[in-house]
Amino acid sequence: MLDEADGRHTAKRMGLQVVGVAGMLMLAKRKGLIDQVMPLIQQLRHEAGFYWSASICRRIAEETGEPAL
Secondary structure, three states: OOOOHHHHHHHHHOOOOOOOHHHHHHHHHHOOOOOOOHHHHHHHHHHOOOOOOHHHHHHHHHHHOOOOO
């Protein structure tokens, strides 16, 4: 799991599958481990300084069937 650009690039070059925080949260929802993704995305954005653009947040909301932030 990587969200840092250089690490993601290196992992991809090595042929590894790269999954970031948002991808892990969506996977956790699909597996029934969490009920919602968007509140966690919002919490990470506001409390931990994570950055996802508005378009990425809309895409995550669409893919999870949740309301956008």
